[in-house]
Amino acid sequence: MTLSGILAEDLFDLKSVTDPQLSPDGTYVAFVETSIDKEDEEYISNLFVHHFPTNQTTQWTFGSHRHSSPRWSPNGESLAFLSNRTGKNQLYVLQLAGGEANKLTDLENGASTPIWSPDSKSILFSTAIKSGKTLHEKIEKPKKEKKAAKIYDRIKYKADGKGYLEDTFSQLVIIDVKTGDTKQLTKGDQHYSPSSWSPDGNQIAYTGNDSADRDYQLVDDVFILDIESEKTEKITPSTGFFNDPKWSPDGTWISIIGHEREYQGATLSKIWLYNTTDQSFVCLTSEWDVQVGDVSAADFHIGTVDPGLLWTNDSQGFYFLISDHGNVSVYYGSVDGAMYPSLNGQQHVYGLTINPETHEAVLAISTPVQPGDLYTYNLSTGELAQLTFINDELLKTRSLSEAEPISFPSSDGREIHGWMMKPADFDPEKRYPLVLEIHGGPHAMYANTYFHEFQTLTAQGYTILFTNPRGSHGYGQEFVQGCVGDYGGMDYQDLMAAVDYAVNTYDFLDEQQLAVTGGSYGGFMTNWIVGHTNRFKAAVTQRCISNWLSFYGVSDIGYYFTEWEIEGDIFESPEKLWHHSPLKYAANVQTPLLLLHGELDFRCPIEQSEQFFTALKRQKKEAVLVSFPGETHEVSRSGSPRLRLQHTEQIRDWFKKYL
Incomplete structure (x- = not known):
């Protein structure tokens, strides 16, 4: 049988398995299986449970809904989970002994993050509650919604994936599994996230930012709340981002992951321990890079x-x-x-x-x-x-296509790591075009993992080159901060060195047939590349950044991300922001450019693509803008299946047109 490479439409047949959870005695493991309903073109997620003694796997939830977050009770008798079968995610419990799922919550804004109490009698979770209201206060809605102006007085007034923010805040709630009685633990105009219970069940650990100036004092702290007295203690120093507090089984320690923002968003996360006896707080991995x-x-x-x-x-x-x-x-x-x-x-x-x-x-x-x-x-x-x-x-x-690891020196001698993927039907006697892929972040990491976009391109006869230029995680603190204040500098040199290495090392590559694509920061860099070299025959920029001056004001993270990453702002250093903006160099672009963008992307708003597109079209250059209605910054990762497929097809077809 002749095998074909991965097709873009295989997305509708591939399944994803995530979030494994062992039962307390290790006899069972619950997990989530996600697939796509081809008829409705919607995601379906159901819970499955594998029983090790019998080696049998059983489906526990059914229907065309999303079930998630399976969590075993400490006594091993019940499995809590979230389901959107009635609209918003609500909290349910299934008994190991069998029977129908018991719906525990029916909240206007749903529930999230279920965490069992040590005695298996209660569940801690979070829900959004309107400012000034409590969990049990019903908000009367008029029979007919009337249009009204919305007023915002905070700099954080929108968020990618959520849109323009309502005046609601994530609060902590405990529910009694047997009676359904609830107790709201937190209040106020702050967001709080639950994390764990103390071994004796008397306290909970959670995270949040209680600063009165929280839009500007960008921190996450860890808090301990005594359930009976409702007294709260902050155990971290408000110096950075701390999360995932968990008690040791004997109650002596609380482990925490975080950092003190020494390098702002480019800081490595480390492991910390809080001693509940003497209240000391130390970093265990301060010397581990x-x-x-x-x-x-x-x-x-x-x-x-x-x-x-x-x-x-x-x-x-x-x-x-x-x-x-x-x-x-x-x-x-x-x-x-x-x-x-x-x-x-x-x-x-x-x-x-x-x-x-x-x-x-x-x-x-x-x-x-x-x-x-x-x-x-x-x-x-x-x-x-x-x-x-x-x-x-x-x-x-x-x-x-396998991913072959490569390493090579950049222009300053710094070693850079990446991978090459040959076409699925590779013939050493033929020559192939090369596509350079650039990840987002920039503080993320390409990894030895499945990438659907890459496999669909190798199936079309393209060689894929993907690397971790400086700014990427995975290579130490100095490396990850290496692009800060230098976007388009040595990170650009690293990527060009990757292309040079590939075409000089692999004789099956056609160096006249090069293409480039990337999303988010990768979209910024794609725009930057086509404004600084004409060696690529085609380019696709995804959910990009083109103008740091406007990004500062329109992105949901713009005001602080720009200051952290570009090391400039619109007041004191607009020239620096403009210097690092691909839009400044739009007159240099000769490469045919496809721009892909979600219309509801609030992280890198679509106006970033629109500006670059307009600048190119005003010069009568080859450019096409494709927008995806209703899609956020996650369009290519968790967007609607149909548009996610079209996103991949657009990339494939653009390269086919020009290579």
């Missing part, structure tokens, strides 16, 4: 969950993920500060759950030729075995 957590850039999985730190029962250590040199790996850390690899390899671990007593785990793993499956893994012995085979039937008929 590694990013804690999963920061890989990918376009396939929806609903992945970074597990944070997972304590072992002896309270002496924890497991967690790190992002390093294009891989996402599992590490073990001790309370003494020693860090040990538990699972390394050329792969992307995008999900992790452990049995804290036996050190057995279930991992979600993806590679460039494996969209993703669950694996059992013994963290002590290193035994790895595949548990699910979610896409095997389709993949048997497809030829996927």
